[in-house]
Amino acid sequence: MAPRFGPQRLAALRALWRAIAQGRRPGAPGLGARLAALPRMAAGAMSGRYPGLTRGRLALLVGAVVFLASPLDLIPEMFMSVVGLVDDAVVALWLAGAFLVETQRFLEWERARPVIVEQAPAA
Numbered sequence: 001m002a003p004r005f006g007p008q009r010l011a012a013l014r015a016l017w018r019a020i021a022q023g024r025r026p027g028a029p030g031l032g033a034r035l036a037a038l039p040r041m042a043a044g045a046m047s048g049r050y051p052g053l054t055r056g057r058l059a060l061l062v063g064a065v066v067f068l069a070s071p072l073d074l075i076p077e078m079f080m081s082v083v084g085l086v087d088d089a090v091v092a093l094w095l096a097g098a099f100l101v102e103t104q105r106f107l108e109w110e111r112a113r114p115v116i117v118e119q120a121p122a123a
Contacts, residue, residue: 034103041106052105061102064095 029037044050045058068091 029103029107033107034099037103037107037110040110041103044106050106050109052109053102057098057102061095061098064091064098067091068095 041050041053042058045053045055068088
């Protein structure tokens with residue numbers, strides 16, 4: 001049975017493609033900058049300082065990582081071979097797209113914030 005590409009799945013693939021294309025344009029943050037932004041983004045979301053990422057969305061991102069890294073997920077692959085890998089591929093694609101979109105949004109938010117420079121007291 002071939003996988004069906006309904007409107008929602010096609011929209012998700014288009015969004016992933018747009019995120020990848022935007023991430024490759026000149027001046028866009030590289031993978032290292034995006035990975036370095038993850039702890040700041042998560043801390044900002046958990047503390048409420050960064051309003052662009054809700055705790056629910058953050059939980060979905062963490063859940064996707066746990067799902068992909070979980071040894072329990074090997075059971076469907078053992079019994080259903082290729083079909084068992086499809087769920088991993090869908091989650092990995094979603095996670096990659098969400099990673100690109102969320103880190104781009106966070107880094108833009110960080111750049112737009114005013115920088116506060118504290119002056120040393122006059123002696």
